[in-house]
Amino acid sequence: MRVATAMNLGRLLTQTARRIPDRPALVWRDRSWTFAELDARVDRLGQALRSLGVAKGDRVLVHSKNTNAMFESLFASFKIGAVWVPTNYRLTPAEVAYLGASSRAKVMLRDAGFGAHAAAVRAENPHLRQVIAVGDAGPGELDYEALLAAATPPAPDHEAEVEAGDPCWFFYTSGTTGRPKAAVLTHGQMGFVVTNHLADLVPGTTERDASLVVAPLSHGAGIHQLGQVARGAATVLLGAEKLDPAEAWALVERHRVSNMFTVPTILTALVRHPAVDAHDHTSLRHVIYAGAPMYDADQQEALAKLGPCLVQYFGLGEVTGNITVLRPDQHTPENAGSCGVARTGMDIAIFDERGARLPPGEIGEICVRGPAVFAGYFENVEANAKAFAGGWFHTGDLGMLDARGFLFITGRASDMYISGGSNVYPREAEEALLTHPAVAEAAVVGMPHPKWGEAGIACIVCHEGMEVEEAALLAHLAPRLARYKQPLRIVQWDALPKSGYGKVPKALIRAKLAEEGIGF
Template identity: 75%
Template sequence: MGPATAMNLGRLLTQTARRLPHHVALAWGDRQWSFAELDARVDSLCAALRAHGIGKGDRVLVHSRNSNAMFESMWAAFKLGAVWVPTNFRLTPAEVAYLAETSRARVMLRDRGFAGHADAVRAAGHCRLVLAVGDARADELDYEAALAAAEPPPPDHEAEVAYGDPLWFFFTSGTTGRPKAAVLTHGQMAFVVTNHLADLFPGVTERDASLVVAPLSHGAGIHQLGQVARGARTVLLPSERLDVEEAWRLVEEHRVSNMFTVPTILTALVEHPGVDRYDHSSLRHVIYAGAPMYRADQKRALEKLGPCLVQYFGLGEVTGNISVLRPDQHSIEDDESFPLGSCGSARTGMDIAILDEKGARLPAAETGEICVRGPAVFAGYFENPEANGKVFRGGWFHTGDLGHLDARGFLYVTGRASDMYISGGSNVYPREVEEAILTHPAVLECAVVGMPHPRWGESGVAALVPRPGMAVTEAEVLAYLSDRLARYKQPLRVVVWEALPKSGYGKIPKRLVQDRLREEGVVF
């Protein structure tokens, strides 16, 4: 077993349930569960899974919208010493079958309406045991019935674990090729939870509440671990889609103090008239991550919400733990004493370096690949030595993102290495172009991509969405950029769409934008 260096992370719930048994742990729609009730349900799920031979190291595939069952499955997997394998609930049956194959999952929990996904997983030879929420078929276990029938386990039944034992396969969104399972471990995640509490939402206690507006399968799930550790209540939206009106109502009702968002969700919250109708003075830490936030959007959010924005930069592989920009480091004014445009400085205990192609550190203000090391870095991709060899070169985790550090150590992300395009021999970073376009008063969202060009190699195309009730044309945008960007950085084409293609996590994958442009015949 080795030295006693790791707690089973499932015990975060056990400990809080003992300390605060009657406090609300989870609120969803018109239902609430106390910490004692939630912990008892999780223990029953552990017993039900153990009775079917599921235990340490087994992978638990979960295909579900945000719900109490999904939240319970996470804690049960941890307590069992099993591995939680959540999917994006918007994936197709074939895509979920691929994740089952990649992880070699032994049991599946599925939400109602996803029978076809379970069939695809079983057809691939995995998960003979399926727990179904609400619409179980004859060959599946009904989730609530399984919990009700289970014999509660004795106290302190959680599996013994070592620091490096896996607890979560965090599927990367697969910007290059198919998704890979990033292995998160008990020891690593104990650091991440502690670091989130120190750097992202310090001072959280049982008097706080956290609203979940993003899928628990990714960053929002990580965020909630710290809430449970401190006894704060978790509030779920009642429906699977982002109902902004309802989100603001819940902020007021539960006096929500923190939430995890991505920039597109935060912008949707800020742009909605509900922001002015409900009391959100309780908000202290509104965290945005997953993609950089444009300065124009950031200013509007600060105007509406006040000094509560927290930005972090991080990938699933580093569990969001690379940098942080605290509320007091955000400024609504273009005051150069603030690190404007930065995503913050290194998280406590983490080291950031900008490396060149040879792996040498670059000096301040020089652009290279953002690399990181420290206890938040994952254990590697599951059974993928080739990918691990690429990302763990020279003692650093290579993010694939480009950026630079300033003299004070603040990080500026230029974009994904794969997003950059070369036009007429010059590097163009789409983020810089997007920043300029978003200052146009009629533009709500935009994405800039490089497309093949017969003369310049590649040239930029900007796809944008106008603000509601406003119109904008290609000619207007090009004229607007003429004195704001160097000629080679200006897009050659601008297209206006009703919406940009988004991933299940609210990001705008550039490859989807390029695919749609090709489909629509936007070529040079």
């Protein structure tokens, strides 16, 4: 008996283009595309990928800033049944090469200026057949626009048949080992997530709305935009490569933006910029922030400036940002410090170290189950066994539920810290520091930072008779780690504090830093 097929998520765009073909779908810089135009470009890209040998289940690696090409590649991959593998554009060539090799990507799409990244992927991934470049194609690469122009439009309803468990997105997320793992997101799972986002985060969204993208499409913002396309809302991309609050507020006013997905550091930067008072932002109904806890003072500042439009959620990549929601009306003193209640159709529990479920008010590991949970890590049996122990997905975060079901995050089970909305795992920086010939020991901890929420401080011990300057170590890290993963400060000690077992607990590192008055 054949399992019932699911909807191919690429048809979210197909359906909207048929319903409202002439409505604006995507706006970027001085260009805009209607839904009919965007759908036609996506179909051509899909045909081009097919002509390059990309078949159902094959992976398409995408290393790009927020552009129309990146947005198009998402839907093109979905439509042909391929798996979209986006990267954080801030990663180094070596880091992207690992993602390309571990996913065994067949084709890579790269943005202008990332030729070195493509070369690194070619060197590490023997499965790569072709590189498509936007704007600056080099020898052996295909030009993006020329490829689309040469492609033959497919017949209507050409989308690949898929089942609920078929993968559509590899969402790379690091673990405590520091090595990125591919969380496998599926068509069925993502269909639930899109529906849930529309119901719980941005209810009432229609083609009369517009959504401003101020975070990378490779992560939560990309998931958020799927629902916007489904409802026919226009997606507006920032023109600048980096966040420009003045431009953001001008776009909010110009396009009557009604929703946006942010992280706390971005939201705080937007609220504190003088441009917020120079532009009309009364169109905003849902300003979503996620990815890290937000300081209460910053939250109150945002509420005072923007009004009751803040929506918070807690959700990891593995659960596709779909664990809790704190609605605008729930941003009350009673709920201060909470990230909300379980999303519709999802279940949250707190477990102790023995796997016993804890009652309200007690702190333990936050675990979750429901249709938004991913299918597992790609080809990683050990990680899957640990993540799904007892039939729940273990987030690795610590927290408690109150009697009403509101979740309060109290800490992290790992040493991971969140800088600028991005997860940073200290071991990656520690291992990179240890490749310097002068460094004998290294420990990195996240410390409170006024701009980034948290940032890294590295504590090192040099080999006997050797010394190294902070600037030299930072230069050593530059080609090895993305900028957001690099510690902002490096201090040198004669020895790292150790436990009786010879380990270096991060709590002791933080205590010593505090004792010496070292921080941001």
